[in-house]
Amino acid sequence: MxxxxxxxxxxxxxxxxxxxxxxxxxxxxxxxxxxxxxxxxxxxxxxxxxxxxxxxxxxxxxxxxxxxxxxxxxxxxxxxxxxxxxxxxxxxxxxxxxxxTDGQGYLQSLLKLIGEDSLIDKKILVVGAGGAARAVAVSISRSGVGSLTIANRTLEKAEELCRVCSTYADVNAIPLDTASSSLETYDIIINTTSIGMSPETDRVPLPVKGIKDETVMSDLIYNPLETLWLTQGREQGAITANGIxxxxxxxxxxxxxxxxxxxxxxxxxxxxxxxxxxx
The missing domain is CATH 3.40.50.10860 (Leucine Dehydrogenase, chain A, domain 1)
Structure with a gap:
């Protein structure tokens, strides 16, 4: 049965x-x-x-x-x-x-994308501090990561998430506009917000100007399959992935x-x- x-x-x-x-x-x-x-x-x-x-x-x-x-x-x-x-x-x-399984699911998808079994030497930026960000940040922290930065419009929410993750990793919180001016320092940038999701596909969570060549840009959105943010990143030489x-x-x-x-x-x-x- x-x-x-x-x-x-x-x-x-x-x-x-x-x-x-x-x-x-x-x-x-x-x-x-x-x-x-x-x-x-x-x-x-x-x-x-x-x-x-x-x-x-x-x-x-x-x-x-x-x-x-x-x-x-x-x-x-x-x-x-x-x-x-x-x-x-x-x-x-x-x-x-x-x-x-959201956080572990994301972690496994990220490791497959970068072709590695560890994030210990990576500098990662998580954009957002909501429910999706919590799952991603906690699981990444628990897995071992070089450094993790959480950027959010409301800094207090990012700081609260940092307190949860700090048991496992070197983590800090910054305002979103600060992140925009230091993108070249990150190996992996993860958008956990709904900015750019259909039907508001003309919006981006943060600009991509200044990213390093072959920066990994990961968007949890999969509708559309490629957000404007990922398109802009790909045009700047980033390695991009949606949320599928x-x-x-x-x-x-x-x-x-x-x-x-x-x-x-x-x-x-x-x-x-x-x-x-x-x-």
């Missing part, structure tokens, strides 16, 4: 997770099903109770529930607690355990937590790209 998996959030019409996971179940010959569960904020608690009764084996969590779901779970992994958000829930016996790889990696890591088997990441990426018109 097949197992039930799903996605909890609101709204969910845009999500590609059901297509990605259900396609992979089919390709692997597994009788499982991945179902979206569109729950508003006031419906979350009762919704999680219902999912327990349904015997759900695992599910992903997206906006706006990544933080509010934490007290509704039986346990939460340490990294997810440090990030302050859960994006993956898996069943262990009769318990629902919260995890966060992170999306696939976080999904694949969730898949492994649920079933204990590795999905075909290349096939998952093809599924997403085909849906987005990138193939």
């Amino acid at each position: 097949g197992k039930l998996f799903g996605l909890v959030g609101h709204p969910l019409g845009h999500s590609m997770s059901p297509l990605m996971h259900n396609t992979e179940f089919k390709e692997l010959g597994l009788p499982h099903h991945y179902q979206p569960f569109d729950l508003k904020k006031e419906e979350l608690e009762e919704g999680i109770k219902a999912l327990r009764l349904l015997g759900i084996e695992g599910f992903n969590v997206t906006i706006p529930h990544k933080v509010s779901i934490i007290p509704l779970l039986d346990e939460v992994e340490q990294e997810a607690m440090e990030i302050g958000a859960v994006n993956t829930v898996y069943r262990k016996d009769d318990l629902l355990i919260g995890a966060n 790889s992170m999306f696939v990696e976080q999904g694949a890591l969730a898949f492994e937590k649920w079933l204990g088997i590795k999905p075909d990441r290349y096939r998952m990426q093809e599924t997403v790209l085909r849906k987005l018109g990138g193939l």
Whole structure:
């Protein structure tokens, strides 16, 4: 008998997770099903109770529930607690355990991009200090990094994230305009904000003038597949990457937590790209 998996959030019409996971179940010959569960904020608690009764084996969590779901779970992994958000829930016996595969998913996608297994000699700039930035910064810090700078319009938010990461790495916070004047000092620049996402595709999170040749510029956005910021960076000689790889990696890591088997990441990426018109 097949197992039930799903996605909890609101709204969910845009999500590609059901297509990605259900396609992979089919390709692997597994009788499982991945179902979206569109729950508003006031419906979350009762919704999680219902999912327990349904015997759900695992599910992903997206906006706006990544933080509010934490007290509704039986346990939460340490990294997810440090990030302050859960994006993956898996069943262990009769318990629902919260995890966060966003940060590790991003880390794995970044290491594949640069062709290395360590960031210990890299100087990294993270743009933004919201939920996505927390996942990226915490996981990068925990992995070992040369230095990490967090730039945000509201400096206090960047400083708070620095306090979380400082246990693991040399990290500092700066205003966004300061980052713009020192781009040549960074090996990797990561945009974790939504600036440049469709439909406001004419905006950039910060200028690219002054970056070093072959600076890695990574944008978590994948709609459009290439943001204006990445286009400008590529024209300046940067190595660029959108958020598709992170999306696939976080999904694949969730898949492994649920079933204990590795999905075909290349096939998952093809599924997403085909849906987005990138193939």
